[in-house]
Amino acid sequence: MQYALLNGCKAEAVRGAQGICMCCGQKVIAKCGSINIKHWAHAVADRCDSWWENETIWHREWKAEFPVNFREVNFFDEKLLEFHRADIHTAAGITIELQNSAISLTELQAREAFYPKLIWLVNGLKFKGFKILKSIPDPHHPALDDFEFCLSEHLSMIRKIDALTQNPNPAILNFYHQDLKSVPVSTAFYAFSWRHPHQAWMQVSCPVFIDFGGHFLYRLRKRYQISGHYSYLQLVSKKSFLAKYAIG
Numbered sequence: 001m002q003y004a005l006l007n008g009c010k011a012e013a014v015r016g017a018q019g020i021c022m023c024c025g026q027k028v029i030a031k032c033g034s035i036n037i038k039h040w041a042h043a044v045a046d047r048c049d050s051w052w053e054n055e056t057i058w059h060r061e062w063k064a065e066f067p068v069n070f071r072e073v074n075f076f077d078e079k080l081l082e083f084h085r086a087d088i089h090t091a092a093g094i095t096i097e098l099q100n101s102a103i104s105l106t107e108l109q110a111r112e113a114f115y116p117k118l119i120w121l122v123n124g125l126k127f128k129g130f131k132i133l134k135s136i137p138d139p140h141h142p143a144l145d146d147f148e149f150c151l152s153e154h155l156s157m158i159r160k161i162d163a164l165t166q167n168p169n170p171a172i173l174n175f176y177h178q179d180l181k182s183v184p185v186s187t188a189f190y191a192f193s194w195r196h197p198h199q200a201w202m203q204v205s206c207p208v209f210i211d212f213g214g215h216f217l218y219r220l221r222k223r224y225q226i227s228g229h230y231s232y233l234q235l236v237s238k239k240s241f242l243a244k245y246a247i248g
């Protein structure tokens with residue numbers, strides 16, 4: 001972790017120092033080697049937050065975008081009698097968890113149950129076989145109310161009536177079809193394919209923003225459909241994300 005109590009103050013690790021974990025109150029030792037980023041580590045076997053993952057530059061860069069008092073905020077789970085440390089917890093009560101590695105569905109659901117207003121910020125550069133495809137119209141545009149997206153890599157739709165009646169051979173319509181060609185194009189929404197999807201992210205309940213580097217995040221969204229839920233991405237600038245959540 002980045003912070004511990006040192007002489008009574010929230011402080012970063014300095015070579016040779018010993019501090020107190022702000023989460024569980026145990027002794028922590030400064031680790032300031034040349035390989036890992038400097039951090040605090042528990043002196044004895046960790047009885048602290050079991051959800052904590054090893055920090056990377058990616059974590060630190062994101063944390064640095066938020067006020068210091070939002071970073072590493074500690075909670076006690078009275079039901080499970082466990083300590084938890086939120087990566088970011090804002091003044092508005094929103095928790096942002098920075099997730100760099102894969103997570104099990106069980107742990108994901110436990111965290112979603114624990115934090116009342118949780119947002120996942122996920123390092124997409126770790127995803128395998130993930131491809132952002134073409135832009136798509138706004139899936140919630142009223143002109144698409146009577147249609148459903150096909151769950152294929154090619155952008156196409158079926159009529160909702162065919163989904164309702166479970167027509168085994170529905171007409172597959174593309175956006176040149178006269179019923180669809182007037183639907184406005186958009187540059188904010190994208191289809192994607194994911195060869196080896198992490199099941200946890202496909203079954204998540206709280207908002208997920210994926211960071212592939214650069215100035216934009218991709219919010220993972222879902223359109224609920226009779227013929228199967230359609231997952232897609234919504235482009236969100238990093239700047240607007242931070243303007244919304246990083247204000248102290």
Ligand SMILES: [Zn+2]
Pocket residue numbers: 021022023024025026042047048049
């Ligand atoms: Zn601790």
